Amino acid sequence: MMELRHNPITDEWIIISSETQKRPVLPQKEACPLCPGVLEMKHDYDLTAFDNRYPALRLDPPEISKPDPAFENAPSYGKCEVIMFTSDHNSSLSRMPIGQIEKLVYVWEDRTRDLMKYEKIKYIFPFENRGKEVGASQIHPHGQLYAFPFIPKRIQSMIDAIGKYKGCAICDVIKAEEKTENIVYDGEHFIALVPYFARFPYEVHVYPRRHISFFTEMTPSEKFDLAVTLKVVTSKYDSLFDNEFPYMMEIFQSPVNPVMKNFHFHIEFNPPKRDKVNVKWMASVETGTWAFINPLTPSDAAKSLKNASYTI
């Protein structure tokens, strides 16, 4: 079953996809389907982007049957891609050379440029789930990309907030946070910080200092600095509790078709860990009301992350 279903109560689209149930879960290295020559890539590679074998969205979605008039549905149009960061099974953003992460930024840019050509695509969302705590099914370093035929609910709330705010909220947050101790990494073109309003313990936001909306607007120097910033943040995460730190990394660009000009590109790291052993679950309050309870004061999280050592 693949289709989009509209929830008239919350005015949000739900993706129904039984295909994703079939995906393999955390195999041993010998059987890693993402290693060169095993399953997904027939030969050696540096980086790749490929259509997910178990997609929730596809450019040729199956036909759908009309539901009860009380409901609305739509074909699961869109694209779900897997993006391989490196052929090195044992690597990670925190351990990859900067040049490799820089190449990944170029791949994200290329995927964005490619997918925005499809008029029915409205939002392109690259992300990475790292660690079994956030449902990663493979340890081989990779991310994914969803190209949605609609504006997802949280993105819509960002758009609505932009509409209400005078100026740019992110530009102002950067100015305000620069006066605080919440800066985790102060790069040439990007800044990484634990925001005043963090939802997750150890949440980090990465903002470009320049008000840009897409990867495609970044200069080579900005792409390089983004790579550096991602390495620093993820390396600090791994140092924090001296283990592979799980996180959800979400990359927010402007909607496409039509492009929204005043959207400020940014990246959020939403890590579930509240300390070395305990996880903050998305429980009833968070899931039911979208109201988050953060058990760690952001400035304390920032202090820990600031002091965490890192490889560059």
Added chain:
Amino acid sequence: MNLFGKPLDYGVRKRKVGYLEVSLSITQKDGYEIEIEIENTTEDSKFIGDLKIGDFEPSEKILMNNYQSWGPCTFVKPSEIIKSMHELSDNFAASPVPWEFKDGLISDYFIADDKTFAGFLSSKVTHPYFKWHDGMVDVKIYVGKHLKPHEKIKVETLWVKDFSKLEETLELYAKKVANSNTIKKFRPLFGWESWYSYYLNISQDSIIGELDRTSEIGMKYEVFQIDDGYEKDIGDWLETNEKFPEGLEFLSKKIKKSNMMAGIWTAPFSISETSSIFKYHKDFLVKDENGIPIVAYENWNKKIYALDTSNPDALFWLGEIFSTLKGYGYEFFKIDFLFAGMIPGKRFLDVTPVEAYRMGMKKIADTVGNTHVLGCGAPLLPSIGYVDSMRIGCDTAPEWRGELDMGVSSAKFSIRNALTRNFMNAWWVNDPDCVMVRSSDTNLTNSERMINIYIPALLNGQFLESDFLGKLSDDDLHLLRGAFNFRNGISKVILLDKERYAVVTKKSINGDIISFVNLSDFEWKVEIENYRPFFDEKVDEFFVLYPSMKHAKNEIKIVPHAVAIIMHRGKRNLRRDDEKEDDGRDIHYYWGEEYDGTSTQSYNR
């Protein structure tokens, strides 16, 4: 340069020198190549010692090179240091012809002044060298054996070139030497070794403890090498002392179980006065004219004698040691104090010291076969073809020690030689000696430590770390991991003066890098643009200072004993290949310009 009193020109020259007729066949090949043949013209067997081929008047400053791993390769003004050379006149570690230091300064194998380079292309039979004295340089060889009546031997070829860029000439010299010798295939290794943490105080337990820690810190070491301190005595290599109760095989198996090559240190041409082999086999030793064993050097508070590698029984004994160690599972052999094998003296066969040395080296190389041999304290040119890697500087140290440039341990001069001898990477993997990443138990400043760690990485030679792994802080480990990403590149070293160097690295894991190394005690202002001829322009070019990752301005100030590492970046051009899966799915392959299938391998397990 004058050869037998006449300026250098192509053609054939012959001259009678004592018992000998010396023939020079001079051809023009990127300069001049001079093939040298000597003949005993008498009816008697004659011992041939040193022989002068020619001379020249050098400029005030010369680039001199010592014959073995530890010795300096540096710019000097001979007139300023000649007095201190005198004390080396009985030191075989300094020269196989140490008596020449009594009234001169020796540069072995090659020499350069402001405009002329002269270098021998091999040392398979004789020891070739240049002797500075009284403002002149003599071009000489030391033979060190008898020639039979009318015996004729071809000796080392000399190459002479006037140059405008010394660095290019050194590279050309390296190629010519490589072409004149058989080079082993090699690749640099990353490993751990015990010397600079434990020195002689290793034990079975401490080795096992460090072995366990290699997996705890998550680094992908390829080699784990036990250094000096396990053996019963110098020469008694297969007998361990009381600190290693279960012997060497036990440890090699443990190391292999940890997925690393097991490495072992020996000094195979050295025999101590207290060893069993000395007691029972004085026939294995190099002797003087009176049949008294010659002391090659003193160390470990003992007299150390030299193995006569021309003696078939001694060679057999040597082979047995290495075949036993190989049989135990060792795959990485650090062979040290090798100069002992080349001291002049009386041997079982009437061969030159160089020929004898090469017999010993061949025996070891043949015995260990397709494993890794790291030469140390070794005569350079005669070792080509027998080692996979070679120490090319003095022992490093956890302190700077910038005063005595005589081959004694020094962080400064170890790195200096890694820079000046970088061109030798064409003959083997250069080993600049160990890196020490520790921030405690060291007298190196942070900037000196950066030099010690990052220059070996940038020069992409052997990368052997030597710390108490359990004492490394998180920051220390991050420093090591960071350095790891500067390996795999191809580096050219620009020799600005004896204390300042620029290193231009292409295609390291972290991309193209320009580094400026200031070994001096003074601040150095560098303008990057002045080095433009050494690196290409990039589209949308920018420069980033490592590790601050801030954009570099054109002018950079480098404090004393520090390195400025500058990442040279620009727009990336990823290649994209589109393919279709059998089920119709799209797959896009992206390739970075530098991708070779190995460059992205991470340091972690």
